[in-house]
Amino acid sequence: MDKPELKNFTKPESIKDYPVGPSFSGGHLVSVNSGWRTFKPVVALDTCTGCYRCYLVCPDGVIVKTEAGKVAVDYDFCKGCGVCAHECPFDAIEMVKEDLQK
Amino acid sequence: MMHNHKNESVFVSGDEAVALGVRLSRPHVISAYPITPQTIVVERLSEMVEDGSLVARYIHVESEHSAMSAAMGASSVGARAFTATSSQGLLYMAEGLHYASGGRMPIVMMNANRSLALPWSIFGDHRDSMSMLDSGWIQVYVEDAQEALDMTIQAYRIAEDSSVLTPLMINLDGFILTHTYELVEVPPQEEVDSYLPPFSTPNKMSLEDPKSMGFSTSPADNMEFKYQQHKAMMDSREVIKQADKEYAEIFGRSYNGLIDCYQCDNAEYILVTAGSVTGTARVAVDSMRSKGIKAGVLRIRFMRPFPEQEVRNTLAGAASYGVLDKDISFGYEGTMFTNVNSALSGTAHIPRGINFIGGLGGRDISVQDIEEMFEALRLCPAHDYTEYRKNRIRFVNMGVSIHE
Amino acid sequence: MNNKRITVKNMTDKEYFFGHKACAGCGGSLAVRLALKVFGDRTFAALPAGCMSAVGFIYPQMAFLNNAIISTFPGTGSMLSGMRAGLDALGIKDTHVVGFAGDGGTADIGLQALSGAIDREEKIIYICYDNEAYMNTGVQKSSLTPYGARTTTSPAGENLPGSVMHKKNLFEIVAAHDIAYAATASVGYPQDYLNKLSKAALVEGTSYIHIYATCPTGWGTPTETSVSLAKEAVDSGLWYLAEYENGEFTLNRRPKEFFPVKEHLLKQGRFKHLKDSDIRIIEEARDKKWKRMLEHWK
Ligand SMILES: Cc1ncc(C[n+]2csc(CCOP(=O)(O)OP(=O)(O)O)c2C)c(N)n1
Ligand code: SF4
Ligand code: SF4
Ligand code: SF4
Ligand SMILES: [Mg+2]
Numbered sequence A: 001m002d003k004p005e006l007k008n009f010t011k012p013e014s015i016k017d018y019p020v021g022p023s024f025s026g027g028h029l030v031s032v033n034s035g036w037r038t039f040k041p042v043v044a045l046d047t048c049t050g051c052y053r054c055y056l057v058c059p060d061g062v063i064v065k066t067e068a069g070k071v072a073v074d075y076d077f078c079k080g081c082g083v084c085a086h087e088c089p090f091d092a093i094e095m096v097k098e099d100l101q102k
Numbered sequence B: 001m002m003h004n005h006k007n008e009s010v011f012v013s014g015d016e017a018v019a020l021g022v023r024l025s026r027p028h029v030i031s032a033y034p035i036t037p038q039t040i041v042v043e044r045l046s047e048m049v050e051d052g053s054l055v056a057r058y059i060h061v062e063s064e065h066s067a068m069s070a071a072m073g074a075s076s077v078g079a080r081a082f083t084a085t086s087s088q089g090l091l092y093m094a095e096g097l098h099y100a101s102g103g104r105m106p107i108v109m110m111n112a113n114r115s116l117a118l119p120w121s122i123f124g125d126h127r128d129s130m131s132m133l134d135s136g137w138i139q140v141y142v143e144d145a146q147e148a149l150d151m152t153i154q155a156y157r158i159a160e161d162s163s164v165l166t167p168l169m170i171n172l173d174g175f176i177l178t179h180t181y182e183l184v185e186v187p188p189q190e191e192v193d194s195y196l197p198p199f200s201t202p203n204k205m206s207l208e209d210p211k212s213m214g215f216s217t218s219p220a221d222n223m224e225f226k227y228q229q230h231k232a233m234m235d236s237r238e239v240i241k242q243a244d245k246e247y248a249e250i251f252g253r254s255y256n257g258l259i260d261c262y263q264c265d266n267a268e269y270i271l272v273t274a275g276s277v278t279g280t281a282r283v284a285v286d287s288m289r290s291k292g293i294k295a296g297v298l299r300i301r302f303m304r305p306f307p308e309q310e311v312r313n314t315l316a317g318a319a320s321y322g323v324l325d326k327d328i329s330f331g332y333e334g335t336m337f338t339n340v341n342s343a344l345s346g347t348a349h350i351p352r353g354i355n356f357i358g359g360l361g362g363r364d365i366s367v368q369d370i371e372e373m374f375e376a377l378r379l380c381p382a383h384d385y386t387e388y389r390k391n392r393i394r395f396v397n398m399g400v401s402i403h404e
Numbered sequence C: 001m002n003n004k005r006i007t008v009k010n011m012t013d014k015e016y017f018f019g020h021k022a023c024a025g026c027g028g029s030l031a032v033r034l035a036l037k038v039f040g041d042r043t044f045a046a047l048p049a050g051c052m053s054a055v056g057f058i059y060p061q062m063a064f065l066n067n068a069i070i071s072t073f074p075g076t077g078s079m080l081s082g083m084r085a086g087l088d089a090l091g092i093k094d095t096h097v098v099g100f101a102g103d104g105g106t107a108d109i110g111l112q113a114l115s116g117a118i119d120r121e122e123k124i125i126y127i128c129y130d131n132e133a134y135m136n137t138g139v140q141k142s143s144l145t146p147y148g149a150r151t152t153t154s155p156a157g158e159n160l161p162g163s164v165m166h167k168k169n170l171f172e173i174v175a176a177h178d179i180a181y182a183a184t185a186s187v188g189y190p191q192d193y194l195n196k197l198s199k200a201a202l203v204e205g206t207s208y209i210h211i212y213a214t215c216p217t218g219w220g221t222p223t224e225t226s227v228s229l230a231k232e233a234v235d236s237g238l239w240y241l242a243e244y245e246n247g248e249f250t251l252n253r254r255p256k257e258f259f260p261v262k263e264h265l266l267k268q269g270r271f272k273h274l275k276d277s278d279i280r281i282i283e284e285a286r287d288k289k290w291k292r293m294l295e296h297w298k
Helices: A053-057 A083-087 B014-024 B039-050 B064-076 B087-092 B094-102 B145-160 B189-195 B219-251 B277-290 B308-315 B335-344 B367-382 B385-390 C027-039 C076-089 C103-108 C111-119 C170-175 C190-202 C223-235 C261-265 C276-296
Strands: A023-025 A039-043 A063-065 A071-073 A093-097 B008-013 B029-032 B057-060 B081-085 B108-113 B138-141 B168-173 B181-186 B211-213 B259-262 B269-273 B295-300 B302-304 B320-325 B352-357 B393-395 C043-048 C067-071 C096-102 C125-130 C181-186 C207-212 C242-245 C248-251
Touching: A039 A071, A053 A063, A053 A083, A083 A093, A083 C223, B008 B014, B014 B039, B014 B108, B014 B145, B014 B168, B014 B181, B029 B039, B029 B064, B029 C076, B039 B057, B039 B081, B057 C076, B064 B081, B064 B087, B064 B094, B064 C067, B064 C076, B064 C111, B081 B087, B087 B094, B087 B108, B094 B219, B108 B145, B138 B145, B138 B219, B145 B168, B145 B181, B145 B189, B145 B219, B189 B219, B259 B277, B259 B308, B269 B277, B269 B308, B269 B367, B277 B295, B277 B367, B295 B308, B302 B335, B308 B335, B320 B335, B320 B367, B335 B352, B352 B367, C027 C043, C027 C096, C027 C125, C027 C190, C027 C207, C027 C223, C043 C076, C067 C076, C076 C096, C076 C111, C076 C125, C096 C103, C103 C111, C103 C125, C111 C125, C111 C170, C170 C181, C170 C207, C170 C242, C181 C190, C181 C223, C190 C207, C207 C223, C223 C261, C248 C276, C261 C276
Parallel strands: B029 B057, B029 B081, B081 B108, B108 B168, B138 B168, B211 C067, B269 B295, B269 B320, B320 B352, B352 B393, C043 C067, C043 C096, C096 C125, C125 C207, C181 C207
Antiparallel strands: A023 B211, A039 A093, A063 A071, B008 B181, B138 B302, B259 B295, C181 C242, C242 C248
16 A cells, blocks of 8 residues: 555644644645545455456545455545445445444 | 946846846746836846846746746745735735745745825835735835845845745835936845855755645644744844844945934934835935934834834934824824834833825925924924824825815 | 556556545545546645645645645646746756646636646646536535536526526637647546546646546535546536647547436436426537537547
8 A cells, every 4th residue: 555654643732843834744644534434335355356446436545456456445544435336347345334333 | 237247336226226136136936917117127037037147937927916826836846936016916916925924935026116096096105015014024115226136135035044934025115216227236146145045945845755835724723823924023033133234244235124213313303214205304304403403214124024122212212203104094094103103102201103194196205395294293292182183194295275 | 757558557556645535425536636646756736725725735634645735716827837937947857737726716716827827838737626616615606617506606496597607618718728738527537537647747838637526515416426427427418528739629539329418417416406498408508519519629
């Protein structure tokens, strides 16, 4: 996976530790998006052909190509929009209701 | 005329002096849109780029908003940028003014002070720049073409200082300065190079360390950035003085930092001015002094950061002071007057002040007008308070009677 | 920067627009994501006020991996010009200077700056993600809002069918500058978009891509249909895939038969109120446009 990692961020205690003007390191992630989901995409690896249509059309770029030539989902950042499942030509992705208890 | 050799003296207008100062400062990018009386600056700069004496990109933008926007684009990648405008153009880039200062982009801009429509007028007053006083730009008002050139070079030194990183606006009175020819000394390039280091800032995009710039904040963080802006502006006061001092050491010309006083020691009546009218005021001071009246003139060079302490120290001992504003905040008073009064507040003895509103839309201000101001300053301490307050704001040199 | 055709198989695994806070299923964010995967590390981007800047730069969460800046709302084109001039003056080579602006930021308030930038023939790439309204401020009508669309400032009611104006013909306005390269695209045809991005990356002068970008939040559409709906818009003839190069227009896709407009529109909350008479107006406008395109374009 080639994307920025989640960082621990605490609000600076001193004004000196603030950036000079609104300028900051790119790719600086401090929060995930998983809480946005009510459904999550689950890939059926036996049905998946590795066509990567889902990878192409995911607006959030959270689908990863695996070494086995299939795909996996980065659930930290998947918003559960369902585009991947809707677009998969082989119906290999199912949108499964999140267990809200968890 | 525009080619400078070592220690050359040239006979140029204020606009041309700025152009020479810009060339000596080696900007990477110039983006500007024409407006009278700024046009000569951009025409000369275009010629310098054409003839190769200035190696810079000249962007022919389609508006002043774009002029500022392009300057910010250049600054965001670490390039030194220059622009120039006036009046309606300054207002048209208003969004960009706040944006550049908030973005801590040390852009330098020349503003040819000109009246604001309506009614239309191409002639000078300070209503354009004064209306942008809160935009977070350092504002300097120069008195002649030499100072215009010198301040252009100093402007980059001040704006780009790591403790400042704030854009700077150099104000020249439209026509009176922009179009009047004077003998101006042009410093040699090598010496300017030793005075003004190449632009470097932490606040720029880079391939090694990609940046997200101009971001948004929640209420939990916004004030911190605004505080930093304020602190940088306050800290710039020392930087301005240091820049002036070092400039004097190398080039032999000093402008005394934030204010410039004439005959203010022991003066009883002090007139506060900005820009080119100061020359006239000095003549009036000499004439008053020859009559035994202790007059003086305090020229405000920097409106932001405001020379609060200098103004207070200078005016505190006076019997009365006047502030000559080429500006008015309708419904109150001149902006300089408000600022001067605020600097004096809380001092043990506050002299009486009178606000002279003059020069709007290019109206003349003569030596005699200023002598009359000093006369008024002499009389005002004796007036009873109600009388004084009634006549605190006075329009100078009205063409008609305003007593209806 | 390479010449080969970029596809989903060979595109970089690197994600440059990641962890952003766009709504689930946002077509605009897909447009930005794919573009940056084509342009790569040496990209300097400017985004005006609008959804994509609002969701990508929320201190301290910064979603762009490459250099990026929020421009003023009207000033994308001019800020790009300044960035290009600055990079060139500093000798920073092999870079892409790219703008991503919404329909409002492009066709309305940013048109002057865009026109200036194209006129100067600078090497910049301008991408308009067209979600057909001012989304970031709560779905107000822009000049790219289509006829009959309900927005918060073009409400549909007894007297009006939503927007009574048709989309401004921005693609041809841009082309009229005799720009080096311009194209229309749709997030419903991602490979076509990738092809056009790759082309834009190689163009020496200015290039412009106008991509139709679904907005489930503003359009009242299910999040999962963001790609299929954008494809359908092309198939129904309400949007089109075209290019402008060397003074000539080319149609990249000529549907033999249009997907039914009514069926397409009624899937969207913003068009739910349309009467058959309104749909006829929309079809007539479409047919007029297609007649012209088929006659004059390659
Ligand atoms: C000068 C100015 N006017 C108005 C705004 C308010 N504004 C911010 S974003 C926006 C809507 C942007 O619409 P669009 O360009 O279509 O992008 P979208 O939000 O749809 O992605 C508006 C009106 C502004 N930021 N600046
Ligand atoms: S679209 Fe379906 S088949 Fe293709 S890679 Fe994704 S899950 Fe596998
Ligand atoms: S549900 Fe949406 S965000 Fe999640 S992987 Fe699928 S397309 Fe991407
Ligand atoms: S409102 Fe529309 S364009 Fe904006 S982030 Fe949400 S889906 Fe995307
Ligand atoms: Mg929009």
